[in-house]
Amino acid sequence: MKEENIVEVEDLFIRFYRDEGVIKPLNGVSLSIPSGKSVGVVGESGCGKTMTAYALLRILPRGGEIVRGALRFKRKNGETIDLAQLDEKGKTIRQIRGGEIAMIFQEPMTAFSPVHTLYNQISEVLRIHSDMDEEAIRKRVVDLLGHVGIPDPEQRADAYPFEFSGGMRQRAMIAMALASNPRLLIADEPTTALDVTVQAQVLRLIKKIQKEFNLSLMLITHDLGVIAHMVDYVYVMYMGEVVEAAPVGELFENPKHPYTIDLLHSIPKMTGPREELAHIEGTVPHSAALPPGCMFHPRCRKRVGKTCWTREPGMTDLGDGHYVRCFIHSPAESGISRESEDLTYA
Amino acid sequence: MPELSPEIILRVDNLKKYFPVRAGFFRRVSEYIKAVDDVSFSIPRGKTLGLVGESGSGKTTVGRSILRAIDPTDGRILFRHNGNVVDVAALDRKELKGIRHHMQMVFQDPFSSLNPRMPVLDLIAEPLRAHGWSFKKRRERVHELMELVGLDPRLMSRYPHAFSGGQRQRIGIARALALNPSLIVADEPVSALDVSVQAQILNLLNRLQKQLGLTYLFVAHDLSVIRYICDRVAVMYSGRIVEVADGEEIFQEPRHPYSRTLIAAAPIPDPKANWLALSSDAENVELDAQGVERPKPANGCAFAPRCPLAIDRCWKERPPLDPLQDNPTRQSACFRADEVKNAE
Secondary structure (H helix, E strand, O other): OOOOEEEEEEEEEEEEEEOOEEEEEEEEEEEEEEOOOEEEEEOOOOOOHHHHHHHHHOOOOOOEEEEEEEEEEEOOOOOEEEHHHOOOOOHHHHHHEOOOEEEEOOOHHHHOOOOOOHHHHHHHHHHHHOOOOHHHHHHHHHHHHHHOOOOOHHHHOOOOHHHOOHHHHHHHHHHHHHOOOOOEEEEEOOOOOOOHHHHHHHHHHHHHHHHHOOOEEEEEEOOHHHHHHHOOEEEEEEOOEEEEEEEHHHHHHOOOOHHHHHHHHOOOOOOOOOOOOOOOOOOOOOOOOOOOOOOOHHHOOOOOOHHHHHEEOOOEEOOOOOEEOOHHHOOHHHOEEHHHHOOOOO | OOOOOOOEEEEEEEEEEEEEEEEOOOOEEEEEEEEEEEEEEEEEOOOEEEEEOOOOOOHHHHHHHHOOOOOOOEEEEEEEEOOEEEEHHHOOHHHHHHHHOOEEEEOOOOOOOOOOOOOHHHHHHHHHHHOOOOHHHHHHHHHHHHHHOOOOHHHOOOOHHHOOHHHHHHHHHHHHHOOOOOEEEEEOOOOOOOHHHHHHHHHHHHHHHHHHOOEEEEEEOOHHHHHHHOOEEEEEEOOEEEEEEEHHHHHHOOOOHHHHHHHHHOOOOOOOOOHHHOOOOOOOHHHOHHHHHOOOOOOOOOOHHHOOOOOHHHHHOOOOOEEOOOOOOOEEOOOOHHHHOOOO
């Protein structure tokens, strides 16, 4: 594992063996998060971005299995462990989950328990992950709530989640995530359910706390507008693969993968001339039936011919941290024949 | 017959919808939630009016009132069809049926707005059946409609689960078009879709408008979508329209503090743009976080608690939606509309 990284995901495959067939949400995802930096994972629904986060916390939905790959994580004590090897219900992962790695979910209404007060729910984190006494816990929870911008935290701590607006609830969720002093914060579409003005406030808060607490941040979103301002480095995912990875400025200025290019062109703009929007033909295929060759070829405007549907492109290093998975940027011989990679019966 | 200038297809006058709040022992009406409070606007034939606002601003209630999916509390909804002008708000059930096929709705969520037990043929043909079309004619019309919205007509016997979100929204659009309406109320038609599919649906709506001469009332929260598809934009806040302007103007130079906040808060997909100075530690007046939680004045401007320009008058008196002095085609409900553009 590289010195500067806190997380390295390598060649991760996830399978769900269902009656109707094998669902293949992740097909060889590799990504790394440098310590103290923010990394964005962007893609359309079903591309596997949330599944990657769930794999890290080992909270995959029932039936999901990690069939290959490593999830290396550097712990507080400096030890590096492979989360993929841990027992899902074991002691170690329970220390890490919610302790060293915290997660903010999209829908703060469903992520909180409706029948417990905020204090009840946030203090639970501290009871599990710290050895503070009740008085210290109370003080810490109130401090945290104040810190994330909840007015009157002493009183509001004893309120129930439904008594809060969506934005305030998301702030409370951030306070809960911070309670255990995590090293890595995973934010999964943290502002998608919020109004734009509230979204901007919550994003500002996430940026602020990341700096203050020196957190490593993994931000998962479908919104390229949010990604542009929140992270240092971006992974673009499509059908359970990373198709392009680059520093944020480079990705927006100089996108290389046809999918990234079309995605950027399909966002309506707030300024400039109103041109006809580009759109990507068709839809994302079902993850039980992966297309042969390059996953994107059925929708790609730039496909070069037989190579694209017989061989799978590997990641090409374009220099300066820019990587792309496309035959336009690499010779056909570099591709991998899918046969050897087929994990259907693994 | 109510008067309506010839190019206007829909005019809404002083529309109000109050929902009663029942509380206490006898479930007595204790107060009203004014979801829509005195909203007026008009749409010329073949044009698109965008209603934009955040959740709870009343934009959906306006759309549903126009179709009489809910009954408005007060106001007139003048609608032109076949050369006649009717007040939709005053029609009874029977008369409504005669008018309904001229105005149709496209819903937000293509997953819950289509009955999962009906094949596409029946889904699209349902309005036709309600109007007494024979099976053969229905089938022909569905074939034609599916081609029109870019669906393969061979799939007409399949069920909604076999279709992706974008395809389902196409089914929803085909169904709305079945009876050749002149007005379509589209309520957040793309907000449940992925961005690449969203672009497909927006381009489809644009093409259909040109091809069929449709008039749209387009309800959405996403400003960039509104900008792409609308000729004119009305910004709603707390049940009222606070600003109306032609498409581009409002984005270039908002003249209500709320429109300005809304535009400033929309994230721009460009890392070089210093969006809201997100990385700086300075507080941002546009984003006064506590303002949202403060109570609104009963008789003043609802935006006053969040407004960086608010003066005493705003708390005591409600600013009317008036044409701007320097540009009468635009309206703004703000006492300080002239200062909005310059204020920082």
